[in-house]
Amino acid sequence: MPYQTAVTVQAALPPDRVAEVRELLHEAGRKSAAGELFPFAEIPGVHFARVVLVPEGPGGAPADMPPSVVYMSEVDGPVEAHLADLVRTAGDGLDRVFGHCAGYPAAGSPDAARIDWLRAHEVPCAAFYVNTVGRGRQQIEQEALLREVIEEFLDRNGPALAGRSPVEIRTAVQDYVGGREDLAWARTGPAPPPLGGRIRRAAHLVGVPLAAVGLLPLLLSALPAWVVLLRLHERRDVPDHARPSHDRIRELAACEDFVAQNPFTAVGSVKTGPFRRITLTAVLFVVDYGVRHVFDRGNLAGVKTIHFARWLFIDGKRRVIFASNYDGSLESYMDDFIDKVAWGLNAVFSNGRGYPRVRWLVLDGARDEQAFKNYLRCHQVPTQVWYSAYDTSTAHDLDTNARIRAGLFGDLGPAETEAWLALF
């Protein structure tokens, strides 16, 4: 079981190259041309990947918040190995996109030079949500196959099995799967994640609360002042009532709703001043801890349709990128946000300019349905190039498949055996 890594490479784009790169990404993202420039399917361990164009920051000098091109992927294992695979497999695509950026290795340079350049332009995540920590792409593919094999076995033998008890039926399935050499891996559970990673995870799980306890007197003494400042800032906030233009919606809609999942990429400016920057940093620190250790099993505070999500600072913490891969349509995704996790959205995004008015960091905000939807559409950027390794599988599918595998040879009582059969 590998751990999943969020890879982000961002490089500033000279303003006079923006149009050219936009056109290039548009071409690369056309569904008929999918995979020609960026053959992600050939790179092992990639779950999702995208290349997007982030426009320059609003109002500021281009030098402060320049337009940039951003590569993001969710992959199994360490970033070094992925970048090496990426350069080897999609070197041409990288050259054509990042070749417009300052310092990119000239044509004919060795792969190592490209890898070094990409590594130098990596951006760390402030927080990274993984639907199910440790579930690798190979495991996902194997478990989907296992489910299909058993489904077909049940279809073929439906009449013969129908009169038998759940325990007998599961035994028949076990015998069938056990007899297939190509499914030998299914006889045991997935291997545990690498030891080093597990140790780091455990250290983070314990270390952060310990440090927090140490800092508690300091945090508590700062709290009243922070609350007063928060309310002062919130009263002065200016919500942006802009509606997204129809041209903008058209551009975004053209990139959506082709497969079971969709990408979401949005860029927002942090409200000016140190208070919001510090608050957002702290909130994302808490989010990071929460998604690592609390929401690491298929459920992000009530939303179960997100495969991966990341929050990261760019432009010296003046802007934030939020990027996710989710099941279904944007409308249903936004409705989930409003209905299930408005407080969480508010805590992060209310530090962004133009967000609907929030009280006490978590109240109101996203509950203003149309203002919130308009805000998201206004800050979304088209995900022109996007790849999904399992584009007919929802997070619910992956979870069901994993349960099928876990229960196939496990020790189950009669009730659990019935529940296991109900997974099909």
Next chain:
Amino acid sequence: MTTPLELDDIQGLVTRGYRTLTSACFLVLATAGPAATARAALGRLAPRVTNGRSDPPDTAVNVALTADGLRRLGLEPPELDGFPYEFVVGMTDPDRSRFLGDVGENAPRHWRWGGPAGPPAHVLVMLYARDGQQLRQLEAETRREVLVPGAFTETARLGTAELTDREPFGFRDGISQPLIEGLPKAALAASAAGDGGTDGEQVVRAGEFVLGYPNEYGLLTDRPLLPTRHDPLGVLPRAPEGGADFGRNGSYLVFRQLRQDVEAFRDYLDAETRRPDGSSDPAAQEALAARMVGRWPGGAPLVRAPEHDDPALATDNGFGYHATDPAGLRCPLGAHIRRANPRDSLDPRPGSADSVAVGRRHRLLRRGRPYGPDGTGDGPDAHGLHFLALNANISRQFEFIQHTWLDNPNFNGLHDGPDPIVAPRQERRTTFTEQGRPFRTRHIGLPQFVTVQGGAYFFLPGLKALHYLCTAVPEGGRQ
């Protein structure tokens, strides 16, 4: 707390389905000349338009317009930008088609009307009458008023079958409707709910169907507000946010002509349920059809009557799913009515009031009429449904239901199971799963039973807005 509904200004189709007016037809019109001529013609029809207060004994007339139609009558950008994106680009925009599953056989290029290959749709006139003769008379009068040279041409006449309580596949239809808060029926249901009934859950805030009233979030849905200088005579009401409110008392009308392949449906049921000796099994056919629909042909819901039809439950609508049937053993999870209106079966916390509350944000007022076999031009033996639905937010209501609930192969934990009755069959395999013990039964490779033959998004304006459009809209959209 409840804002009183301005029934004199709301079109009658919002408040009633005219079930006593069993004859109906829909005329699709296209402008045939300058805006002023078309406006004058529509203005002659406007006084006939039925409002939401009257209970018409003999005939009723309602009128709706596409975004193109509004443009043709002189409403131009940026005013048109106040309408939602989905309405302005229309149902046949390629991104909308992909979203709605209008691809393959369902693609707009095959449509009889409303598609790029067919004649344009600008105005929809909906005519209802007590019998066929009154309808013919009403049609003739309407044509005299609007089909004058240079005003409109009739691009399609969509006839309907005499209204009964059955749709062409043989099932009782139109049982479950949201009740609009502020109308007498809703008050009745709410008081019944006080006595322990669940009918109160069907009461939905008026703003979900009529613009200008609070919706299920307690907010006003975005609507087209015009600069007040465009309405110097004050024909339109003034919006609290400022501006002349062109949207107030209006609604969006989703129209889809859905052909139902009755023969294919019957053949499939027969082939799928043959006895081992190869003979037909009518009872098994009916049971499979009922499991695909979620109700028996007579109307009884499977969750209440899992074994056989029950006339006593023919119009039963006061049920949920979670308490009695969370796993779909009585009513399959993928059954049509369990996905078109999941009631209490979805997150958050199935079975809870929160689950029902989320469902109330995705409801439609259905005003459809079955058609065929008659001269609709859709083949001599064609049957189907003119699906008409009203909502205030096309994206959150109609499109959400179509995409996220009906067409979605992954609905409610399913894997490859779009709606067994109405969903298009795309490249992916379509499976209907009957959950069961000890394990499920799968029906793999369902053929397509319903095909889209036409459609458009219309705006059903309030009567003041209709009057404004016919008389007061500034020439060329501006002054």
